[in-house]
Amino acid sequence: MQEPFSNTELLSRRLGTEWPHIAEARRRTASLRAKLDALAPLTTEDAATILFGSIGREEVTESSDVDWTILIDGPSDPSHLQLVAKTADRLKDLGFKPPGSTDTFAVLVDSHELIHHIAGTHDTNQNLTRRILLLFESVAVTQPLVRERVVRNILDRYVTNDVVVPRPEPLNEVIPHFLLNDVVRYWRTMASDYAAKMWERETKGWSLRNAKLRFSRKLIFVAGLLACFSFELDPPPDADDIRADRQNLPPRLASHALDHLSHPPLEAVAKTLLTLGQDSTARRLFSAYDRFLHVLGDPEQRNELDDLAMADALNSEVWREVRDASHDFRAAVEALFLKNDSRLKDLTLRFGVF
Amino acid sequence: MRLRPIGFSSGALAKSDYRRGIELQQSNEDITAIELSALREPELKPLLSAISQLTLDHFQYVSFHAPSRFAEFDETELVSLLNSIPGSWPIIVHPDLIRDPELWAILGGRLCLENMDMRKRIGRTVGEMQLIFWQMPEAGFCLDLGHARQIDPTMSIAIEMIRIFGGRLRQLHVSEVGTFGEHRSRIGFLAQEAFRKVARYLPSDVPLILESLVAEHEIDAELGVVRDLFAA
Numbered sequence: 001m002q003e004p005f006s007n008t009e010l011l012s013r014r015l016g017t018e019w020p021h022i023a024e025a026r027r028r029t030a031s032l033r034a035k036l037d038a039l040a041p042l043t044t045e046d047a048a049t050i051l052f053g054s055i056g057r058e059e060v061t062e063s064s065d066v067d068w069t070i071l072i073d074g075p076s077d078p079s080h081l082q083l084v085a086k087t088a089d090r091l092k093d094l095g096f097k098p099p100g101s102t103d104t105f106a107v108l109v110d111s112h113e114l115i116h117h118i119a120g121t122h123d124t125n126q127n128l129t130r131r132i133l134l135l136f137e138s139v140a141v142t143q144p145l146v147r148e149r150v151v152r153n154i155l156d157r158y159v160t161n162d163v164v165v166p167r168p169e170p171l172n173e174v175i176p177h178f179l180l181n182d183v184v185r186y187w188r189t190m191a192s193d194y195a196a197k198m199w200e201r202e203t204k205g206w207s208l209r210n211a212k213l214r215f216s217r218k219l220i221f222v223a224g225l226l227a228c229f230s231f232e233l234d235p236p237p238d239a240d241d242i243r244a245d246r247q248n249l250p251p252r253l254a255s256h257a258l259d260h261l262s263h264p265p266l267e268a269v270a271k272t273l274l275t276l277g278q279d280s281t282a283r284r285l286f287s288a289y290d291r292f293l294h295v296l297g298d299p300e301q302r303n304e305l306d307d308l309a310m311a312d313a314l315n316s317e318v319w320r321e322v323r324d325a326s327h328d329f330r331a332a333v334e335a336l337f338l339k340n341d342s343r344l345k346d347l348t349l350r351f352g353v354f
Numbered sequence: 355m356r357l358r359p360i361g362f363s364s365g366a367l368a369k370s371d372y373r374r375g376i377e378l379q380q381s382n383e384d385i386t387a388i389e390l391s392a393l394r395e396p397e398l399k400p401l402l403s404a405i406s407q408l409t410l411d412h413f414q415y416v417s418f419h420a421p422s423r424f425a426e427f428d429e430t431e432l433v434s435l436l437n438s439i440p441g442s443w444p445i446i447v448h449p450d451l452i453r454d455p456e457l458w459a460i461l462g463g464r465l466c467l468e469n470m471d472m473r474k475r476i477g478r479t480v481g482e483m484q485l486i487f488w489q490m491p492e493a494g495f496c497l498d499l500g501h502a503r504q505i506d507p508t509m510s511i512a513i514e515m516i517r518i519f520g521g522r523l524r525q526l527h528v529s530e531v532g533t534f535g536e537h538r539s540r541i542g543f544l545a546q547e548a549f550r551k552v553a554r555y556l557p558s559d560v561p562l563i564l565e566s567l568v569a570e571h572e573i574d575a576e577l578g579v580v581r582d583l584f585a586a
């Protein structure tokens with residue numbers, strides 16, 4: 001049976017255009033996922049192998065590394081550490097580079113912190129990053145139901161703890177404010193952490209990190225906002241009943257958000273653009289992202305970015321291409337959220353700014 | 355107000371001893387439902403051959419739990435044996451037991467498929483149950499709350515299952531299921547809170563079958579807890 005068209009493919013057909021580097025990245029992701037089936041024997045109860053980054057976004061290029069964690073959602077077991085070691089060995093045997101040196105990946109992660117330490121004094125940048133990435137750009141290669149259970153628990157925290165002030169019934173807008181604030185916090189944290197890393201690492205690796213901030217990190221922010229507005233933008237058939245029934249709201253809103261999160265970020269954006277029918281914005285946004293993936297997928301250009309000194313940036317064609325494409329991407333995102341007269345603009349101004 | 359039928363699985367009260375499982379319940383005025391359990395394959399034939407002699411007048415509602423695995427019988431024999439069960443009794447079946455859905459069609463609406471726990475590879479989520487009901491459109495549904503909670507402690511999957519499969523819902527299994535799929539003796543505080551979230555979505559006449567592995571002296575207390583949780 002032929003696979004149904006993805007939202008991105010539908011959008012591309014509607015616009016009569018192609019985004020070859022996005023399509024190539026999807027193919028590479030599928031091929032990489034198949035390779036990662038080699039991790040299946042490392043399955044155990046209550047532990048899932050979670051992949052983040054380009055695999056979670058379905059944007060794998062030739063030079064992509066594999067960011068992963070072992071997510072534990074059950075009784076502690078000292079041998080869980082062996083699972084981490086075996087997974088690292090297996091990935092090395094398969095030829096994957098180890099993740100970066102921040103201790104965010106290639107480690108054991110306990111669901112307790114992800115679920116219980118949302119905001120408040122115990123939350124950390126690392127915990128926030130893991131939590132948001134788990135929601136918006138992750139896949140499980142073993143025990144997907146463990147991942148889903150943790151995601152449902154996190155969403156439950158976000159929606160059942162969202163009653164911060166008494167509000168009239170029925171609700172005019174169903175927005176998960178708590179989640180929305182964390183999505184915004186994540187984006188601003190990424191931007192601030194970029195500055196911190198520039199300081200700590202004396203600008204080493206700045207341009208690749210900056211390019212990712214302009215595109216893939218911003219994309220998570222965009223997809224996060226769309227997920228938070230999804231009940232209003234794409235309401236379920238019984239939305240009025242749900243609005244009127246405050247007790248029923250949290251589980252239905254969580255399920256609705258979960259459906260939205262089942263798409264990788266670009267797919268979620270394509271779905272919104274298909275719904276809203278903003279063709280020129282869609283063309284600009286996806287074309288810019290395609291240019292970004294082209295640079296990342298070309299070893300020569302990627303290496304140039306990797307080694308680029310700040311002082312040489314304005315003389316680098318590769319850097320100028322990334323920067324120009326990012327300006328197009330930014331303009332398209334601004335048009336999507338703010339410039340076209342739409343429900344999304346109303347929601348963004350009302351809930352996303354002040 | 356009509357109270358919803360409530361009672362225990364015979365196997366929960368007396369493993370592999372259906373007579374004792376019935377005896378412990380038929381003198382209890384608060385118990386109005388029973389599930390006769392043949393969860394282990396060797397229990398099936400003795401229970402089937404005893405059905406005509408059993409006195410079950412005490413119960414408003416009777417269901418039958420099929421074996422969770424089969425090796426002695428082939429699938430055709432198993433279905434044929436289950437088809438001899440009285441027509442008004444729902445037959446509770448784990449979906450992973452079914453290899454050839456067409457064979458089971460003979461049971462019609464009596465076939466009642468149960469959602470599964472984490473150990474199984476099918477029947478655990480709404481999507482997985484949808485695939486199964488797509489193959490067996492006449493089948494009823496037994497919502498196992500303990501299994502649903504093991505998959506999703508927030509109970510949004512259970513609520514979604516009631517919303518989507520509510521028209522098929524024949525009965526509930528109620529017990530606390532542990533990390534490794536084991537039924538526990540009593541329903542603890544957190545499981546009670548989780549089940550309470552689901553109660554409001556249930557039709558008022560759906561029978562409750564308890565699978566808590568309680569001792570004889572704990573029957574009334576466990577019944578009371580569950581009755582209060584699901585009081586309309």
